[in-house]
Amino acid sequence: MKSKDTFGSKIALVAATVGSAVGLGNVWRFPAETQANGGAAFLLVYIACVFLLGVPVMVGEFALGRGIKEDAVGVYRRLAGKTPWWLAGTLPIIASYMILSFYIVVAGWTLEYFFFSVTGDLFQSSSETIAYSWGEACDVQFKEKMTEYIQSDFKPIIFTFIAIILNLLILVNGVKKGIGKISNILMPILFIILLLFCCVSLSLPKATEGLKFFMSPDFSKITPMVCVNALGQAFFSLSLGMGVLSTSASYFPKDTKLVTTAITVSSLDLLVALMMGVIIFPAVTSFGLLGNELEGATLVFVTLPQVFSQMHFSEFWSALFFLLLFVAALTSTISIAEVTIKFFEDRFKVSRIKSCILVILPLFILSSVCSLSQGTLSHIKIFGYSIFDALDACSSNIMLPVGAIIMSIFIGWYVDKKVLKDEMTNHGEINSIMYPIVAFILKWIAPVLITIVLLSPLLK
Ligand code: TRP
Secondary structure (H helix, E strand, O other), rough: OOOOOOOOHHHHHHHHHHHHOOOOOHHHHHHHHHOOOOOOHHHHEEEEHHHHHHHHHHHHHHHHHHOOOOOOHHHHHHHHHHOOOOHHHHHHHHHHHHHHOOOOOHHHHHHHHHHHHOOOHOOOOOOOHHHOOHHHHHHHHHHHHHHHHHHHHOOOHHHHHHHHHHHHHHHHHHHHHHHHHHHHHHHHHHHHHHHHHHHHHHHHHHHHHHHHHHOOHHHHHHHHHHHHHHHHHHHHOOOOOOHHHHHHOOOOOOOOOOHHHOOOOOHHHHHHHHHHHHHHHHHHHHHOOOOOOOOOOOHHHHHHEEEEEEOOHHHHEEEEEEEHHHHHHHHHHHHHEEEEEEEEHHOOEEEEEEEHHHHHHHHHHHHHHHHHHOOOOOOOOOOOEEHHHHHHHHHHHHHHHHHHHHHHHHHHHOHHHHHHHHOOOOOOOOOOOOOHHHHHHHHHHHHHHHHHHHHHHHHO
């Protein structure tokens, strides 16, 4: 599957890669992880993971993608032939499917919140809440809505199914033309309205307290588990370790500077996450929710509507935000689903349509189970986690980093050094001072450091 098409312009190339990276990972998962892992301390480790490990691994994935012009599984097959390296290629297939099964549920929630913002139901308070003081009333109202929209049996499943069907339609009809174009227009709009929400949130009464939680680190809070979670979040948010980025890099033109692109994409992705933090945490302190034992979903689906209710035309801002977020989620679910679809197409030579159906159909069952595990099935625990959280933690915090370890060992030790060097210097056209650094990190730092981080919770 050689790809001769290349991206038209540099901006389109960065935009498409950012489109895969920016999604629910930044908006829903990042604030939830930050809250659960002690705030600023987590942020600090997260930023270190992004630049110390994320960027070099991304450059490595780009180099393999553009150098070999195949997706991750194909790369292993091409470069390592019949050796057991092909096993490394199967990890992304399993991990991506696990991610897809819970990610699509959250995509369904955003669609649901969009729908109920348009109908106005989200901002309609029930009469009992009037007895509370204003802040509490707001809190109770949106928590009730969350219980109804996310934890009930049927509502969320219906919207998840709509999200799955939309995915199927887009995947069958080709990704590049339709949704790719739409997201290139909508992504910048999402960015602009996030900026606006930042201003609203910063004007809330206890904004400084929230910012303090988010930005002033308490180093004693950095534990092995915090590091594992930060690492998993970095790989999840940057779409690393699954061959998604090597697939897009196979379309990069010859003169694209891989290091510059990796730094740009990672910085923009980080920026969106930071903006979400600046929106959420001032709101959390102002509405008195900090320190509560909150489920991950609460921040975006309870706290954010509270911010909207502070603005004129709440329904409009809320609808706009959740619509944009849903589009951002779609571009990500598509890129995740593509991993498995390509696998069936290439490996078993099934047609595109059959492969899409084969991948999407079981998703109806899996996502229903994930959705129910937020409510009716919440008593089923796997190592103390709900089914939803277990799938998330296992795929993001373990399988993605393990995929990255294998890939760095592959590039650092197995593949001819020339591949990385040629790609990083554009075949000698440019000087890359970063080459020795990235090569060293991929060979030594990434495998050793990621392994230490992954194993550290075991060494109690
Ligand atoms: N990075 C996306 C987000 O932050 C999710 C995503 C898309 C992803 N493609 C991926 C995660 C591949 C891991 C691997 O929402």
